[in-house]
Amino acid sequence: GQNIDQPTEMTATEGAIVQINCTYQTSGFNGLFWYQQHAGEAPTFLSYNVLDGLEEKGRFSSFLSRSKGYSYLLLKELQMKDSASYLCAVRGFQKLVFGTGTRLLVSP
């Protein structure tokens, strides 16, 4: 089976940097994904890691350590529009399993 843990809620200030952690235990691993979901909307793809290390994409970066079962999503230069839920998901065989998500609140 698979178990994915991430914090329920985080708060941060506009312009700051925030790191959202995700730990996982899985019987099979074919990649880790991060999705962003604004309230009332569908999740949208942010990043994908299959090898250890850091993947950078603009203000967002994602890190993976397969040996530790650990990933984080780093958001820089926070903007108000970054207030959303961030979902960590692990791909096993043919399907993605999601964590419960981290709700990020960005304040002025």
Add this chain to the structure above:
Amino acid sequence: DAGITQSPRHKVTETGTPVTLRCHQTENHRYMYWYRQDPGHGLRLIHYSYGVKDTDKGEVSDGYSVSRSKTEDFLLTLESATSSQTSVYFCAIKGEPNLGDGYTFGSGTRLTVV
């Protein structure tokens, strides 16, 4: 737009009635998925399909059935709706290789069972 649409967007139904949700894609993707999303549980897989007439169960499949008679359509049926099936339902297709084959989601169907 990833070419995936869900219908209806909102539905209110009574306990015990059958309900069918539709997911339609225009991109000829082989894999399609149905998830439900509830507070405190995140997205949970109900059923998925890996081709026409090829489907399999996810982690929360009890009370649900699916059908895929055409590549473009994946139907989710609640045989006899219960209040515990009040949820937001998302359909997804497997995305592009440059996205790691991650999923693209439809806009969701908000279902209320009263």
